[in-house]
Amino acid sequence: xxxxxxxxxxxxxxxxxxxxxxxxxxxxxxxxxxxxxxxxxxxxxxxxxxxxxxxxxxxxxxxxxxxxxxxxxxxxxxxxxxxxxxxxxxxxxxxxxxxxxxxxxxxxxxxxxxxxxxxxxxxxxxxxxxxxxxxxxxxxxxxxxxxxxxxxxxxxxxxxxxxxxxxxxxxxxxxxxxxxxxxxxxxxxxxxxxxxxxxxxxxxxxxxxxxxxxxxxxxxxxxxxxxxxxxxxxxxxxxxxxxxxxxxxxxxxxxxxxxxxxxxxxxxxxxxxxxxxxxxxxxxxxxxxxxxxxxxxxxxxxxxxxxxxxxxxxxxxxxxxxxxxxxxxxxxxxxxxxxxxxxxxxxxxxxxxxxxxxxxxxxxxxxxxxxxxxxxxxxxxxxxxxxxxxxxxxxx
Amino acid sequence: xxxxxxxxxxxxxxxxxxxxxxxxxxxxxxxxxxxxxxxxxxxxxxxxxxxxxxxxxxxxxxxxxxxxxxxxxxxxxxxxxxxxxxxxxxxxxxxxxxxxxxxxxxxxxxxxxxxxxxxxxxxxxxxxxxxxxxxxxxxxxxxxxxxxxxxxxxxxxxxxxxxxxxxxxxxxxxxxxxxxxxxxxxxxxxxxxxxxxxxxxxxxxxxxxxxxxxxxxxxxxxxxxx
Ligand SMILES: Nc1ncnc2c1ncn2[C@@H]1O[C@H](COP(=O)(O)OP(=O)(O)O)[C@@H](O)[C@H]1O
Ligand SMILES: [Mg+2]
Numbered sequence: 001x002x003x004x005x006x007x008x009x010x011x012x013x014x015x016x017x018x019x020x021x022x023x024x025x026x027x028x029x030x031x032x033x034x035x036x037x038x039x040x041x042x043x044x045x046x047x048x049x050x051x052x053x054x055x056x057x058x059x060x061x062x063x064x065x066x067x068x069x070x071x072x073x074x075x076x077x078x079x080x081x082x083x084x085x086x087x088x089x090x091x092x093x094x095x096x097x098x099x100x101x102x103x104x105x106x107x108x109x110x111x112x113x114x115x116x117x118x119x120x121x122x123x124x125x126x127x128x129x130x131x132x133x134x135x136x137x138x139x140x141x142x143x144x145x146x147x148x149x150x151x152x153x154x155x156x157x158x159x160x161x162x163x164x165x166x167x168x169x170x171x172x173x174x175x176x177x178x179x180x181x182x183x184x185x186x187x188x189x190x191x192x193x194x195x196x197x198x199x200x201x202x203x204x205x206x207x208x209x210x211x212x213x214x215x216x217x218x219x220x221x222x223x224x225x226x227x228x229x230x231x232x233x234x235x236x237x238x239x240x241x242x243x244x245x246x247x248x249x250x251x252x253x254x255x256x257x258x259x260x261x262x263x264x265x266x267x268x269x270x271x272x273x274x275x276x277x278x279x280x281x282x283x284x285x286x287x288x289x290x291x292x293x294x295x296x297x298x299x300x301x302x303x304x305x306x307x308x309x310x311x312x313x314x315x316x317x318x319x320x321x322x323x324x325x326x327x328x329x330x331x332x333x334x335x336x337x338x339x340x341x342x343x344x345x346x347x348x349x350x351x352x353x354x355x356x357x358x359x360x361x362x363x364x365x366x367x368x369x370x371x372x373x374x375x376x377x378x379x380x381x382x383x384x385x386x387x388x389x390x391x392x393x394x395x396x
Numbered sequence: 397x398x399x400x401x402x403x404x405x406x407x408x409x410x411x412x413x414x415x416x417x418x419x420x421x422x423x424x425x426x427x428x429x430x431x432x433x434x435x436x437x438x439x440x441x442x443x444x445x446x447x448x449x450x451x452x453x454x455x456x457x458x459x460x461x462x463x464x465x466x467x468x469x470x471x472x473x474x475x476x477x478x479x480x481x482x483x484x485x486x487x488x489x490x491x492x493x494x495x496x497x498x499x500x501x502x503x504x505x506x507x508x509x510x511x512x513x514x515x516x517x518x519x520x521x522x523x524x525x526x527x528x529x530x531x532x533x534x535x536x537x538x539x540x541x542x543x544x545x546x547x548x549x550x551x552x553x554x555x556x557x558x559x560x561x562x563x564x565x566x567x568x569x570x571x572x573x574x575x576x577x578x579x580x581x582x583x584x585x586x587x588x589x590x591x592x593x594x595x596x597x598x599x600x601x602x603x604x605x606x607x608x609x610x611x612x613x614x615x616x617x618x619x620x621x622x
Contacts (some may be wrong), residue, residue, distance in 0.1 A: 001501055001511040006494070013493040110613060304489045309478040309506040309549060312470060390442075392449035393489070 003314065007321040017297075018322070021290045022330045022373075028283030029334025029369040033361050034341035035276035039269030041346055041355045056235045057226040059093065059242060061085050062250045084220035085249050090116060093224065093242055093249075100238045101228055114228045117144040118221040120211050126180050127172050132203045133182060134212030135221075144227050145200070152176050153191030159210055161190035165201040182206070182214035226251075280372070287376040295319060295380040302384050302393030312385040319381035320374060327370030335365035398447065398556060399426035403456035403466075403606060405442050405610075416442040418610035419456070424556070424589065429582045431598035432591045434607035439590040443607065444558045447589070448481050449473040452478040452518060460556075478507050482549035486561035490533040496544045499528040503552045517544045524578060539570035546577055557581060559590040563597060575600060 011018050054140055061083055097114040107113065120135035138156040142148070153176035156163050164174050168194045174180065178189045212218050224280055228235070235253040242251035295302075310318075339357055346355040384392075385386060405417040416439045421428065424430060432440050445451035447458055449465060458466040465476060483489075490499045500520060501511040520529050520545050523543040533541050542562055549557055559578065563571030575597050582588050582602075592611075599618070606614040 001498070001513070003505050005497060006502070006505060010491070010493045055528045060568065300489075301491055304491060305502065305506070306479065307448075307483050307489065308503040309474060309552065310502075311506070314506055326585060388451055390445040393485075 003317060004321050007318055008325065011322055011325050017294065019329070021294050022326045022333065023289075024290050024376075025326060025330025025369045025373050026333040026337060028280040028287065028372055029330055029349055029365045030338040030341060031279040031283070032273075032276045032368055033335050033338025033365050034345075035272045035277060036269075036361055036364075037342035037355060037358050038340055039272050039345040040358050041342065042349070043269065045354075047178070049378055051061040056228050056233060056254055057141055058254060059085065059224040059226065059249050059251045061222075062234055062248050084120075084217065084222060084351070085224065087118065087219045087221050089246055089249065090118065090224070092246055093226070093259070096241045096245060097226055097228065097238050100234050100241060104234050110197075114226050115140045115143045117141050117225040117227070118208060119214035119223045119225070120215075120217060120220065121222045121322055122211060122215045122217070124182055124215075126174075126204070129172055131168055131172065133211055133215075134203050134205050135181045135208040136205050137208050144225055147196065147346050148200075149194040150191040151194040153189065155191055156207060157190050159207050160185075160187045162187045162204055162206040164189055164192050164205075165203045166193055166195040167201040168204055171202075180204075182211070183216075185210065185214040206227075216347060280368070284372055284376060285381065287372055288379070291323070291373075291376040292380040295377070295384045299384055300321055301385070303389045306385075306389045306392070316381045319377050319384075323373040323377035324370060328366060329372035330373060331362075331366035331369035337363065397426050397461055397567045398422075399448065399457075399459040400424075401457045401459070403443075403446060403458065404454045405439070405446060405451070406454045415610050417446070417453070420607075420610070420612055421456075422588055422605065422612065422615075426555070426587060427582065427585050429588045429602040431601035431604045432589060432607060433593070433595075433598050433604060434613075438607040439610040440607055441560050442481075442610075444560050444589060444591060448483060448558050449476060450483075450614070473561070478503065479552055480554055481558060482552060482554035483561040484545050484549050484557065484562045486540070486564040488533065488538075488545045490541055490544055490548075492533050495530050495532055496525060496536065496547075499533070500546055500548045500551050503548060507552065516547070516551060519550055520544075523547045523550075537570075538565050539573060542566070542574055544578070546574070546581075550581070554586065556587045556589070559588065561591050562591065563592065566594070572599060 094112065094114065094116055097116075098112065101107065101113050116137075117140040118135075118137055122133045122135070123130060124133050125131070136156075141154065150163065151166070154161075162180070164172075168174070174189055174192070176189055176191060179186055180189065181187075187210065193200065208221070212220065226238070228238075238251040239251040242249065305315060305318070306312075338361075339355075342355045400420060400422045403420045404415070407414040407416055418439075420443065422430075425585070432443065434440055442451065446453045446466070449468065453466050457464055460476070460480065465473070466553075468476070477551055491502070494502070494519075497513065497516055497520065500516045501513065504511040504516070517526070517529060520526055523546055525543050525547065526541060528536060528544075530539060533544070536544065542565075546562075557578070562578070562585060563574050566574065571594065577602065578588055578590060588601075590597075592598050604614075604616045604618065605612050
């Protein structure tokens with residue numbers, strides 16, 4: 001039989017004491033795992049939101065501001081350039097976006113990858129009130145505006161059907177089935193959107209071709225949103241490439257927004273991690289305390305072991321083995337309780353977040369709790385191993 | 397084999413100063429069986445503790461087999477506890493969570509030779525506990541616990557056994573049985589220093605020394621002992 005076997009047996013037979021000592025470790029580890037699991041879920045949620053919401057790139061017509069000068073006198077600025085992008089550029093833009101994504105994501109599939117949502121904005125009057133009409137491509141538009149909810153009626157379902165923003169419907173007194181005129185072109189209201197809190201609420205959405213025809217803007221769009229289905233998509237590269245290769249347009253990467261949102265999550269997880277760390281540090285004192293008293297309780301046993309031939313190092317070893325057992329128990333317990341904690345309060349912290357088991361935190365939990373248990377044991381064990389044997393018998 | 401020269405042990409300082417041993421000298425030959433008597437507080441336990449290196453002396457020297465051991469470092473003392481000197485205490489001092497077998501194995505495990513369970517079984521049978529190997533101390537009577545402690549002392553094959561009131565917690569009959577064990581060990585050639593309060597028990601040792609206020613006030617060799 002080896003020393004560790006004796007320690008293992010000893011620990012098994014002193015279950016209550018050992019579990020009590022493990023409790024401190026469990027609490028510390030539980031907090032860290034709980035915090036991390038919640039932060040992980042929060043991050044996953046935001047990633048998902050970023051994937052759902054909004055484009056990664058916006059393409060608008062290039063405009064140049066020319067400073068007009070006469071001698072030293074500034075005569076103001078003149079905006080030069082078109083207000084529209086030729087629709088014929090779309091395939092070229094798609095080609096640039098898709099090939100870049102394919103390269104980074106190592107996709108072989110030759111199908112379309114990015115979603116391209118073109119827009120044509122026109123001012124018009126309906127029932128005598130000014131309103132913005134937006135020409136959209138219904139299918140990609142649905143993907144890009146995943147938060148849209150058609151409250152009454154249906155989504156755009158034909159070349160002459162339109163969707164009306166909630167406030168526009170109210171102001172213009174429009175209802176599903178009503179007919180409106182765009183420059184004498186008759187269109188029918190297919191549905192009314194629920195409120196979105198964005199400018200969409202004031203607008204009327206119609207199929208792109210119908211708007212182009214009604215306003216005599218054949219083959220023209222005002223802007224283009226590009227959405228890729230990945231977080232690591234090289235949006236900046238795509239933007240650069242579009243700007244270089246497609247004349248007359250400016251592509252802007254919207255990743256900055258994503259970045260700042262991720263930064264917020266990072267800040268939040270750092271804060272929570274700091275809280276977890278503080279809890280762990282406070283927990284460490286608790287663990288040191290239980291370990292101290294556990295060692296203290298066993299001073300007589302230490303004396304006995306020394307009297308029958310244990311060296312100081314062997315005494316310290318006995319307690320380190322014990323701490324390892326406590327650490328493993330504490331790590332496993334802390335992992336599961338921490339995850340349970342995250343399940344319990346995670347949805348309150350990050351509203352509506354789906355918490356899940358994060359298996360890679362188990363080794364982390366084990367590591368943390370073993371380190372804590374051993375660190376908390378070593379000092380009292382060394383101290384106890386230095387007590388004279390005669391004194392250790394007397395002290396009890 | 398053992399020589400104690402002018403050993404003084406002083407506990408505390410100032411008004412708390414206690415002279416537990418006052419220039420005590422004693423020679424122990426191979427095969428000696430010495431009973432140590434004396435009133436409580438006279439320094440008997442201190443004497444044994446110092447001989448075995450469980451406590452440090454204030455002045456004087458302890459020589460075991462020609463080598464001073466009172467000034468040894470901790471590691472060398474460990475070696476002595478692992479082979480030459482073993483203890484038996486009044487309170488048995490067994491580890492409560494371990495079985496008799498495991499308690500006796502302990503010295504062998506600390507020695508690093510893995511623990512020979514066969515050897516332990518033999519020794520346990522020898523002290524009359526062949527059938528109690530898997531019992532824990534709490535499941536054993538006082539006499540049986542002391543037998544476990546004696547087996548534990550024997551397992552490392554010591555030439556000197558220090559026993560501090562080994563029969564102090566027992567009735568007379570059990571005490572005598574334990575004493576018989578010590579006598580056997582002595583007949584095998586082991587030297588024994590045994591503290592006792594019982595004149596009956598002391599009478600069966602080969603020699604009796606009496607301590608009082610930290611001094612040896614009498615030494616008596618007993619001719620009548622076998
Ligand atoms: N650690 C200690 N600190 C102070 N005094 C002690 C200590 N150990 C023993 N003594 C004192 O030394 C004297 C001898 O004690 P001890 O050797 O235990 O006596 P005995 O075993 O003969 O009863 C006693 O007066 C006791 O109070
Ligand atoms: Mg005593």
